[in-house]
Amino acid sequence: MLIAGFPAGAWGTNCYLVAPAAGEECVIIDPGHQAAQGVEEAVRKHRLKPVAVVLTHGHIDHVASVVPVCGAHDVPAWIHPADRYMMSDPEKALGRSIGMPLMGELTVGEPDDVKELTDGAGLELAGLEFSVAHAPGHTKGSVTFRIPETADIPQVFFSGDLLFAGSIGRTDLPGGDMAEMLDSLARVCLPLDDSTVVLSGHGPQTTIGRERATNPYLRQVAAGPGADADTAPRRGM
Numbered sequence: 001m002l003i004a005g006f007p008a009g010a011w012g013t014n015c016y017l018v019a020p021a022a023g024e025e026c027v028i029i030d031p032g033h034q035a036a037q038g039v040e041e042a043v044r045k046h047r048l049k050p051v052a053v054v055l056t057h058g059h060i061d062h063v064a065s066v067v068p069v070c071g072a073h074d075v076p077a078w079i080h081p082a083d084r085y086m087m088s089d090p091e092k093a094l095g096r097s098i099g100m101p102l103m104g105e106l107t108v109g110e111p112d113d114v115k116e117l118t119d120g121a122g123l124e125l126a127g128l129e130f131s132v133a134h135a136p137g138h139t140k141g142s143v144t145f146r147i148p149e150t151a152d153i154p155q156v157f158f159s160g161d162l163l164f165a166g167s168i169g170r171t172d173l174p175g176g177d178m179a180e181m182l183d184s185l186a187r188v189c190l191p192l193d194d195s196t197v198v199l200s201g202h203g204p205q206t207t208i209g210r211e212r213a214t215n216p217y218l219r220q221v222a223a224g225p226g227a228d229a230d231t232a233p234r235r236g237m
Contacts, residue, residue, distance in 0.1 A: 001153055004042040009033025011061035023047040025126035029054050031065040039069055052125045053077040056160025057142040058086025070111035081116045083141030117143055133188045135162045137181025138169035155196045163189055165206035168217045186221040
């Protein structure tokens with residue numbers, strides 16, 4: 001399997017292109033701010049044919065390039081219905097207090113073809129199977145994508161802004177909820193094998209085993225109700 005990822009734009013949001021191999025169809029995950037050029041460079045370098053864009057949630061730092069990317073390749077975008085409004089109204093989703101301009105070169109709105117994600121769905125795209133898990137907490141419509149283990153690679157978990165190396169996504173923006181975040185961590189992340197590779201919305205790659213041992217929030221939910229955590233700063237927009 002080929003995974004080409006790069007941090008894009010002012011918020012350093014990780015955008016991923018996933019394909020069975022070079023020269024084949026691919027899925028684009030979270031084309032955020034100023035990601036379109038990086039997507040095209042990766043498509044050319046690896047001779048890929050995009051067939052879909054899938055979005056972990058609706059914040060502008062993850063969806064800012066969805067319109068030009070989908071338009072350039074005539075592909076649909078998949079998003080959870082609870083976050084769909086954010087593509088057209090990003091400032092409302094952020095409480096208008098982000099502290100930097102959102103507009104200017106950004107093309108807000110929906111692409112021509114939008115499909116909605118549901119919890120537990122299995123998406124068969126580009127010859128790969130993506131298991132969808134609804135994981136609210138950072139936003140009401142946050143989801144994760146999991147690709148099962150194969151003979152040559154471990155399971156891969158695209159966590160969006162649910163789980164980061166050493167931290168989790170922030171919950172202080174509209175739609176954020178710490179109780180939901182902790183529930184999502186327990187329900188979605190804890191059951192995964194330690195060898196699962198975590199590719200998050202921001203920051204470096206990690207594994208579930210490393211986070212289970214060191215991430216204060218994951219340690220808190222593993223310890224059960226009432227446990228306290230030595231919390232680390234939360235991340236994401």
